Amino acid sequence: MTLLKKIISELNFWEDCSKYGISIWQCPKFLFVVMGGVTISAMTATHLIAIKFAEENLTVISVVGVTVIIFTIGNIIVNSFDKIATANRMKTEFVSIVSHQLRTPLSSLKWSLNLFMSGRIGKLEGKQLEHAEIMKDSNDRMIKLVNDLLNVTRIEQGRVLLKKEKTDLSALVKELVEEVRSFSEANNVSLNFENSLQNSTVYIDKQYISMVLSNLVDNAIRYIKAQGKVVISLKKKDQFFRIEVRDNGVGIPKDEQRNIFHKFFRSRNAMRHRTEGSGLGLYIAKSFIELHGGKIGFKSKEWEGTTFWFELPLK
Amino acid sequence: MAKILFIEDEPGLQKTVGEILRQERFEILEALDGDTGVEIAKKEKPDLVLLDLILPKKDGFEVLKELKENPETKDIKVIVLTNLESSGDVEKALELGATNYLVKANYELEEVVQKVKDLLK
Numbered sequence: 001m002t003l004l005k006k007i008i009s010e011l012n013f014w015e016d017c018s019k020y021g022i023s024i025w026q027c028p029k030f031l032f033v034v035m036g037g038v039t040i041s042a043m044t045a046t047h048l049i050a051i052k053f054a055e056e057n058l059t060v061i062s063v064v065g066v067t068v069i070i071f072t073i074g075n076i077i078v079n080s081f082d083k084i085a086t087a088n089r090m091k092t093e094f095v096s097i098v099s100h101q102l103r104t105p106l107s108s109l110k111w112s113l114n115l116f117m118s119g120r121i122g123k124l125e126g127k128q129l130e131h132a133e134i135m136k137d138s139n140d141r142m143i144k145l146v147n148d149l150l151n152v153t154r155i156e157q158g159r160v161l162l163k164k165e166k167t168d169l170s171a172l173v174k175e176l177v178e179e180v181r182s183f184s185e186a187n188n189v190s191l192n193f194e195n196s197l198q199n200s201t202v203y204i205d206k207q208y209i210s211m212v213l214s215n216l217v218d219n220a221i222r223y224i225k226a227q228g229k230v231v232i233s234l235k236k237k238d239q240f241f242r243i244e245v246r247d248n249g250v251g252i253p254k255d256e257q258r259n260i261f262h263k264f265f266r267s268r269n270a271m272r273h274r275t276e277g278s279g280l281g282l283y284i285a286k287s288f289i290e291l292h293g294g295k296i297g298f299k300s301k302e303w304e305g306t307t308f309w310f311e312l313p314l315k
Numbered sequence: 316m317a318k319i320l321f322i323e324d325e326p327g328l329q330k331t332v333g334e335i336l337r338q339e340r341f342e343i344l345e346a347l348d349g350d351t352g353v354e355i356a357k358k359e360k361p362d363l364v365l366l367d368l369i370l371p372k373k374d375g376f377e378v379l380k381e382l383k384e385n386p387e388t389k390d391i392k393v394i395v396l397t398n399l400e401s402s403g404d405v406e407k408a409l410e411l412g413a414t415n416y417l418v419k420a421n422y423e424l425e426e427v428v429q430k431v432k433d434l435l436k
Contacts, residue, residue: 103398107419114424161402
């Protein structure tokens with residue numbers, strides 16, 4: 001099976017399909033070839049059987065008949081898969097175009113609000129400031145959603161370009177911990193970093209891996225009820241650097257665990273705890289980690305806590 | 316007083332960014348399209364150009380190219396201020412000579428002002 005896949009990829013056959021995450025058995029180009037093969041085999045088989053048992057005219061009729069039937073069925077199947085693949089592509093392009101368009105007014109609004117709240121064009125007091133904060137929060141949420149959607153479309157279109165550079169993983173984690181320190185304190189969550197390595201230099205896209213780490217730590221801090229404790233650890237495991245983010249939060253129910261990395265999925269414990277959230281973060285995180293040749297996963301027990309981990313290859 | 320040329324087709328942004336930069340004691344020149352942008356740059360020789368990429372008449376990439384190819388304007392520092400974000404765009408702008416590439420949606424206004432001040436020190 002893998003040899004077959006290798007031959008096919010050499011022929012650049014289903015490049016579009018694999019870019020969009022469509023499996024080979026749903027890829028119209030591949031199916032077309034398969035149907036061609038099936039038709040030829042059917043023709044040949046019918047011919048061989050027919051000449052044994054029937055006279056020439058009947059042979060010709062049955063071969064032609066079988067060919068026409070199989071060819072028609074084949075066309076219908078391939079066409080319907082082609083329609084699905086096209087619709088999928090168009091949907092992704094649509095999301096990408098609209099998200100880009102939304103960014104323009106959203107960023108204008110962001111800067112107008114910045115100016116408004118800065119006090120530079122008149123001092124805001126009490127309720128004025130309060131409601132301006134509400135506007136800013138809403139705007140920031142919209143911008144985050146648009147950014148997430150753009151990342152998702154980039155992933156779906158195979159347009160993610162990794163800019164790899166030499167990075168010190170422990171420095172990266174420390175930087176993030178400092179950034180979220182005030183957020184974790186505001187949520188009454190203690191945040192600690194356990195590093196067991198002297199050297200953690202790795203060749204990665206700093207921006208994307210930061211995004212992944214930021215998403216995991218953000219989730220760990222948010223989905224905790226009281227007296228929260230979040231620990232980030234960095235160690236080596238075989239040929240990988242392994243980062244774990246452990247929390248004592250609401251946990252993920254067993255029946256929902258297999259959907260965690262799906263787009264837009266939000267676990268019911270998470271939803272009950274906090275209604276906002278796009279459900280895109282983990283899908284994006286998984287894609288970024290796997291594009292680096294790494295792995296991502298988690299262990300969770302409802303109401304006890306969750307540990308998310310990801311591994312990045314040493315080389 | 317340092318002179319900044321802001322090439323941006325949205326009048327609202329001209330107002331917002333103009334307001335804060337003027338309060339920070341910069342002289343702001345406004346251009347609402349690529350052609351006007353290049354014209355003003357050649358005439359006024361600003362210390363810095365803030366350049367949007369999506370512009371009427373001449374887009375930001377063409378403006379950047381022209382500014383950098385003209386000996387009179389090639390040394391003017393350029394900060395690209397845009398919402399376009401594919402790696403292709405970033406690379407192209409930096410290759411054409413932009414000093415900085417900032418995605419508007421990802422920066423607070425004060426952060427942009429700080430970048431401007433840092434470049435003009």
